[in-house]
Each structure stands twice: as C-alpha cells, then as structure tokens.
Amino acid sequence: MPVSNRDEKIINRDGKIMSDDVYVSNATSWANDMVRGVSRGRGDDENAMRQLESDYGIPYSVLWRLRQGRVKDISVRIYVRLQSAYLAECERQMRKIKDGAERARQAGLSVEPLVAQAEDLVSEDSK
Numbered sequence: 001m002p003v004s005n006r007d008e009k010i011i012n013r014d015g016k017i018m019s020d021d022v023y024v025s026n027a028t029s030w031a032n033d034m035v036r037g038v039s040r041g042r043g044d045d046e047n048a049m050r051q052l053e054s055d056y057g058i059p060y061s062v063l064w065r066l067r068q069g070r071v072k073d074i075s076v077r078i079y080v081r082l083q084s085a086y087l088a089e090c091e092r093q094m095r096k097i098k099d100g101a102e103r104a105r106q107a108g109l110s111v112e113p114l115v116a117q118a119e120d121l122v123s124e125d126s127k
Contacts, residue, residue, distance in 0.1 A: 020073045024066075027074050030086035031058075031066040037089055056085035094121070 039048040049063040058081055065071050097118045104110075
C-alpha cells in the first residue's frame with residue numbers, strides 16, 4: 001500500500017500537501033544514513049544492510065532499492081519501520097558519543113571541543 005494514493009491528499013504539520021516523493025526522499029535519506037552508520041568501511045554496505053534487516057526487520061531488498069533510487073512509492077509499514085529504525089540508530093550514535101567522551105574523561109584526556117559540542121547536542125536531545 002503506498003503512503004498516499006493520488007486521490008487522497010496528505011497534509012503535514014504546516015498545512016502543506018505532502019507528495020509521495022517526500023516520503024520516498026525521507027526513506028532514501030534514512031536508509032543511506034543508517035547504512036553509513038552501521039558500515040565498517042568501504043565495501044561493507046551489503047553487510048550493513050543485512051545487519052539492519054536483522055536488527056529492525058527492514059528487508060534487505062527495500063534498503064538496496066532505496067539506495068539505488070529504484071523506489072517510486074513506499075508502504076506505510078516500511079516507512080514507519082524505517083523512521084523508527086533511523087531514530088533508534090541516532091540514539092545509539094548519541095550514546096556512543098557520550099560514552100566515548102566519558103571514557104576519555106576517566107582516562108584523564110581533555111575532551112576536544114567537537115566532543116563537547118556533541119555532548120551538548122545529546123544533553124539537549126534528552127531534555
């Protein structure tokens with residue numbers, strides 16, 4: 001089932017009509033970001049997509065098609081699953097940053113300004 005059909009208008013929070021393209025664009029961006037975040041380097045995209053499939057139940061084929069630009073519309077079920085997985089991955093990355101900064105502090109290392117800024121973002125997000 002597509003996110004919207006042509007006869008039905010979907011309106012966002014700002015009162016603007018959303019098109020299928022917006023949903024596909026969001027899903028593509030989330031898929032790319034998650035694969036980059038899980039990948040261990042060049043040539044590991046396939047393993048990263050398999051890991052995301054295992055962790056979040058997003059089919060490998062969907063991730064692959066999104067990354068190849070071969071999706072014209074997307075089901076609500078997949079869209080919501082991608083959105084939820086993306087948010088979970090963002091939280092995981094924020095925890096990694098926070099834990100890394102804490103380990104650096106415990107080891108007596110000075111926390112670099114970029115790490116401090118990342119910690120500020122994490123603390124703002126948890127408010």
